[in-house]
Amino acid sequence: MPTWKWTIKGIVDDVTECGCCGRRGLKRTVAMMPLDANGNEDGTAEDVVYYGTSCAADALSWTQGKVTDTARTAQAERDQRDAYARRMLSIYAPVEFAPVRDQARVHYGRNAHQRDTGVKATEEVAKLLAEARATLADTTTGPARPSRIEDFRRYLVIFSSDERIYLVRRVPEDETERQEQAATAQRRADQIRGSVRVVAALDAEAARDVAYADDLTRDWNTKAWQAAHA
Known part of the structure; x- marks a missing residue:
């Protein structure tokens, strides 16, 4: 049975005060969730504490290096x-x-x-x-992230002649800039005998997935964007 009382959820830079010793002005703090007697997480985001690496190391009986490495790994997994x-x-x-x-x-x-x-x-x-x-x-290691269709942004995607993604760029809000971007993209696509698609997504990586999707998926993607911005 585990002997520790906490599990590390990640590392944050928007909480700069240690919840253990009260030290302020820290560059980062470690987000820690309490565990029950069986080593299972025992709480929600509201129960997470934010300790400096030194206090987190003391609480876990670890070295600061191990705390930092574990926190970064946990944060990377959350980002994934x-x-x-x-x-x-x-x-x-x-x-x-x-x-x-x-x-x-x-x-x-x-x-x-x-x-x-x-x-x-x-x-x-x-x-x-x-x-x-x-x-x-989930607000364990930061504020809630955008998740609505209204939060989608448009991305311009240039494909090469072999249908590989050559370039992904966020579409500007300004109409003049959008037109200039579209013209430049089309010229480049013509040069490499490729094509241009515009899709809506929560970020550039997701836009790649949408751009590679079938026609029906992209059709509904366009409809949803238009409906959200009608």
């Missing part, structure tokens, strides 16, 4: 979960209220192994969206 959540939302949120047939085509198109297995696409889409939203709403 966030990135996956943004991808799932960027793909599936636009089809959340689409006809069942379209949801099925989008989901099974990405998960062919689930076709004809009894798995219902609508249930899987709902599950993926719920999990993604919960991930981005």
Whole structure:
């Protein structure tokens, strides 16, 4: 049975006061969740404490180096979960209220192994969206992250002649800048015999996923963006 009382959730730079000794002006603090007698997490984001690395090391009976390495690893894992959540939302949120047939085509198109297995696409889409939203709403190591279609931003994606992504750029808000960007992108695409697509997503990496998706996914992506900004 574990002898420690805490587990490290990540490392943050927006909390600069140690919750143990009260020292202020720290460059970063370690987010720590309490554990129960069986070593399971015992609380929610509200129960997380933020300690300086020295106090965290004392609480865990670790070296400061081990605390820092563990915190950075935990934060990197959280960042990966966030990135996956943004991808799932960027793909599936636009089809959340689409006809069942379209949801099925989008989901099974990405998960062919689930076709004809009894798995219902609508249930899987709902599950993926719920999990993604919960991930981005978690405030353990920082504020909630954007997760709504209204939070999507448009990205211009240039493909090379072999359908590989050559460049991804955020589309500017200013109309003149948008036109200039579009013209420049088209010229570059023509030079490399490629193509240009504009998609909406929560970040640039998610935009890559949407850009590579099938036509139906991109059609619903465009509809969702237009509806959110009508």
